[in-house]
Amino acid sequence: MVMTENMRILLASRPTAAPKPADFTLDRAAIPEPSEGQVLLKILYLSLDPYMRGRMSAAKSYAAPVEIGAVMEGGTVARVERSLHASFKEGDTVLSHSGWQSYAVANGSDLRKLDPAVAPISTALGVLGMPGFTAWAGLQNIGRPKAEETVVVAAASGAVGSVVGQIARLRGARAVGIAGGREKCAFLLEDLGFDAAIDHRGPDFADQLARACPKGIDVYFENVGGRVWDAVFPLLNTFARIPVCGLIAQYNATPGDTGGADRLDGTMRSVLTKSLSIRGFIQREFASQRDQFYEEASDWIAKGKLRYREDIVDGLENAPTAFIGLLEGRNFGKLLIRVAKEHA
Numbered sequence: 001m002v003m004t005e006n007m008r009i010l011l012a013s014r015p016t017a018a019p020k021p022a023d024f025t026l027d028r029a030a031i032p033e034p035s036e037g038q039v040l041l042k043i044l045y046l047s048l049d050p051y052m053r054g055r056m057s058a059a060k061s062y063a064a065p066v067e068i069g070a071v072m073e074g075g076t077v078a079r080v081e082r083s084l085h086a087s088f089k090e091g092d093t094v095l096s097h098s099g100w101q102s103y104a105v106a107n108g109s110d111l112r113k114l115d116p117a118v119a120p121i122s123t124a125l126g127v128l129g130m131p132g133f134t135a136w137a138g139l140q141n142i143g144r145p146k147a148e149e150t151v152v153v154a155a156a157s158g159a160v161g162s163v164v165g166q167i168a169r170l171r172g173a174r175a176v177g178i179a180g181g182r183e184k185c186a187f188l189l190e191d192l193g194f195d196a197a198i199d200h201r202g203p204d205f206a207d208q209l210a211r212a213c214p215k216g217i218d219v220y221f222e223n224v225g226g227r228v229w230d231a232v233f234p235l236l237n238t239f240a241r242i243p244v245c246g247l248i249a250q251y252n253a254t255p256g257d258t259g260g261a262d263r264l265d266g267t268m269r270s271v272l273t274k275s276l277s278i279r280g281f282i283q284r285e286f287a288s289q290r291d292q293f294y295e296e297a298s299d300w301i302a303k304g305k306l307r308y309r310e311d312i313v314d315g316l317e318n319a320p321t322a323f324i325g326l327l328e329g330r331n332f333g334k335l336l337i338r339v340a341k342e343h344a
């Protein structure tokens with residue numbers, strides 16, 4: 001079928017708690033025309049990531065929000081449909097940041113050519129892309145696991161967490177994953193080789209975590225916050241390192257909502273008495289290390305040492321529901337939307 005219009009998902013309203021389908025509008029517009037020096041991109045895959053919840057909010061953050069009525073922001077893998085740019089030709093596959101739409105025009109400055117022979121092109125949005133790099137950079141620069149140490153990561157079956165645990169093992173550490181549900185925990189143990197996996201929805205979650213970490217926790221890679229943090233915190237060893245990568249359990253909280261607990265006094269006491277290093281980061285801070293990551297991670301993947309799982313949903317129109325599900329743990333692996341078939 002030849003597409004004659006550009007399907008777009010726009011931000012309709014700013015959610016106050018969990019986003020709802022009505023916060024998005026499905027819109028159809030003319031396919032944009034490239035000018036001299038530009039390319040027309042046909043989007044194949046759209047990445048859905050937790051940071052998009054922040055872009056829906058006007059609260060002050062490290063990046064500007066999406067305006068109401070604008071196309072939702074997002075990383076994409078696309079094919080060049082028409083080129084008026086000297087460096088790109090029709091049929092090239094590229095990594096772009098084109099957002100939640102089926103076509104886009106780009107001037108080439110933010111495009112990276114992908115070689116489908118090296119790895120499946122969708123991996124440029126996951127294990128070999130921003131989430132994989134986030135895991136690698138957070139561990140490399142902040143977590144710095146040593147052999148025999150215990151590394152704990154939450155949202156462990158997801159895009160970032162799955163890579164954190166596997167790299168911890170590759171560096172000789174013990175990897176303990178926290179995930180939602182039996183199936184995700186089995187995947188961590190059987191497919192990814194984690195040393196232990198604990199279900200954070202289980203009634204005895206904190207006790208099970210303590211049993212899985214008999215020597216305490218040396219590195220806690222924080223993706224979640226909330227109840228998971230409460231269970232991890234008492235187990236931290238002296239000189240533990242805590243890369244604070246994300247706090248997904250708090251992204252749908254309303255302003256001032258502490259989840260019923262004020263953790264600050266207890267946290268600060270332990271930061272002092274246990275000499276903890278708690279350090280937040282946004283992956284782009286380490287952008288100069290991307291080539292090093294790509295080289296190391298591609299090699300691990302080629303040798304079967306780094307595995308990944310993708311959760312691919314067909315159809316751009318299903319992006320809002322899939323995104324809402326991401327914030328509730330309904331995805332299993334790196335969440336992607338297949339906007340168009342690769343070989344169509």
Ligand SMILES: NC(=O)c1ccc[n+]([C@@H]2O[C@H](COP(=O)([O-])OP(=O)(O)OC[C@H]3O[C@@H](n4cnc5c(N)ncnc54)[C@H](OP(=O)(O)O)[C@@H]3O)[C@@H](O)[C@H]2O)c1
Nearest residue numbers: 050155158159160179180223245246247248249282283329
């Ligand atoms: N700092 C950076 O530069 C950077 C870059 C990328 C990502 N991040 C952060 O890294 C974290 C993971 O992102 P990702 O892309 O890899 O997502 P993901 O893990 O693939 O998907 C999100 C997962 O979070 C878990 N989750 C959601 N709500 C939860 C809750 N209330 N309590 C506990 N777990 C919950 C769910 O897993 P379970 O079913 O296992 O609970 C869900 O599947 C996020 O916090 C994200 O914001 C940060």
